[in-house]
Amino acid sequence: MACPGSFTDDSSLEFYPPKLWGLDYHFNVYNKMYIEDILEMEEYPYYTGAFSFKNHPIYKVDVLGVVVKKVENSKCFIYAVDDGTGVILCCCWKDNFYSHTAPVSTLDGLPVLLRQKVNEIQMYTAETTEGYSLGDLIQVKGKLKIFRDKKEVVANIHKKITDPQFQVFRMCELPRLYSQRYDRPFQLPYKVQQALKQRRQESTSGITSETSVVCDLKAVIFDYISKSNHIVDLPVSDLLQYTKVKDILTKLNNGQGDSMEKQHSLLFETLSLLEDDGHVTRRNDRRMLFEVLLHKSKLDTSIMKILLTDTAKPKYSEKGCHYLHVLDELHKTLPYSKVKKEALMFCLQKLEAQSDVIRTTHAHYLPCGD
Template identity: 35%
Template sequence: MDPAEEPPSMLWGLDPIFSAFARLYVRDILHMTESTQVPGIYFYNSHPIYKVDVLGTVVYKREREDFFCYGVDDGTGVINCLCWKNDLLKEQETGKSGGDCTIGAQGGFNPLAELKKRKLAQQSRCRLEIGELLRARGPVKTSRQQREITASTFYKVNDPVMAAQIAWMMEVPQLYKGCYDKPPRPQIHTSGASAISCVTRATQILKDFFKQREVTRFRPYDVQDLLQPLITSQPQPASAEQEPVAGPSAGQQLRKLLKEALQVLQDEGIVFRKVSSQNEVYHVTAQDKDLLITIKDIIREDSKREKYAEKGCHILHILSAVRQRYSLNVSNAALMLSLKSLECNSDIISTSDSYYTMF
């Protein structure tokens, strides 16, 4: 990257990838350009990156007194991973970990024996051989003109049917498509930043109003005046000599802001429209008792069926039934909020991920 094109360091923290362990291909890690402002920071497609997450096969191994050096191959390239030994491995090598584990009654629970088993299991996951699968995450650095990863966490992945590798190969391209290959969002335009901030503030005002007044349903013009201070408090031209710029009126700005805030609330599942009509009546999900009763009835009835007796009803099944009985406009987000509310009140029980039942 040309130093002139490198974004200022004060803006790096605005990129969410900067704070995450980026799951990049080894090929891209090896070809990232290092920052001219701060050593140890690298750029992929203008995204600042300093820590990564890789999964690959060990193709070479070197062991020293305090660390391992594993060569990790993910199919696109090979990178060296420096993995520091923990105290358990050092104790094992010096012979300090082998204690007398025969204390306690025979056939009973022996804490020392169980502790030793756990230590051995942890040691086996840190000591890998060539051909085994390693997952490592940590900061990237350049040592002796060679790119490598200083692993803060590493472990052997037991993957006999290649389930972990297949899941990795399906997830990483989606991350590239949705995050890494997209340029960072511009952060220097104050008008765009103020617009985002204004919508966020408007959304929070509506949330507080619904909670304080326990609103069950409303129309847009019922809450429109709540957002009026956000329009009147917008900054005016710095100089009186500046000519006014033609633009939308205050009423148009208010209606646009309300529309954007309501769309955010719908996306989060906080409100929904039971019937799509010109009246534009919105229901507040948390206060819609009829929706909660419908969900409970569906789970109670279907949990008795043989198909759902063991694990309960899946969330997609509940969503389909709610849309048939109550409203076609209930979103997945609104259903999730209702299910969490019912579960907090002990009306339903989550048997496993995305499955619910009732006793």
């Protein structure tokens, strides 16, 4: 179990660039920590904008302590907050927006519960404008900054704590957070580690891998079909004539190109990824043909035909058709005998946004009347 002041610098830890910080759970939350550990944290190695505990990038904290010093100026209050392990300065800005609150006499016509809520807001406003007193127990959530060579917390949220059990709960909570969260090093997800490893190998060898080529192709093809409203059918062979696609395919084998069969295989793999996202669907009435679903498509027409036909039956007239029923009906047709659920749901959501269908439950759909 961790204790205050348990921070140690482990040279074996790996520190990551800012673009990967969001993968750490602690980065975007207010971290409840001992003030002593906050004061001992140093700036994140090689990068600015955050501080490091182990190799966790931390820039937002949640502290709870007693006010031992108070300084007021025209714009803010500066409190020295002590939690028993250390003292840190907290800057709480004055909020003039709520300084003109309605007098209590004008609230007499409000319901009792609403009047109590307004009184609570006015009490909070008084605290933010008049400040806290020495000896008050306060909670401060904010961003860590260095001002005049000293760490301070610039408060986003702050309030006075009147329940003494709150402090006891925090004392019991912190050791568990340290043992389960903070003391465990920040490790990237396995897929991200593999992708970074692959990129390092590519930069060393100078040869682009097939995985990177497929990712680049996916981005280029999605941009192409999303900007071209007229594209409905998308043969794989037509994509080979697209300039940006040809440029990406030349990255393989150090720019020497690949066989036509290999290029078709890569394009088919890319389109299969887009199919998993519901943006295209494979047609079985023609070989190596995909249908674009981002705009008005033939699949939309087939779905509407099924809904109009089946909802005319008494069984489906009131509640509508379940999307799995629509999927089964599509599988009975030749062009969409292997259509995926993702493609169907994408089209149904699109039709719902266009007010062509209405969703009666989380899974049932009815066509809208003319």
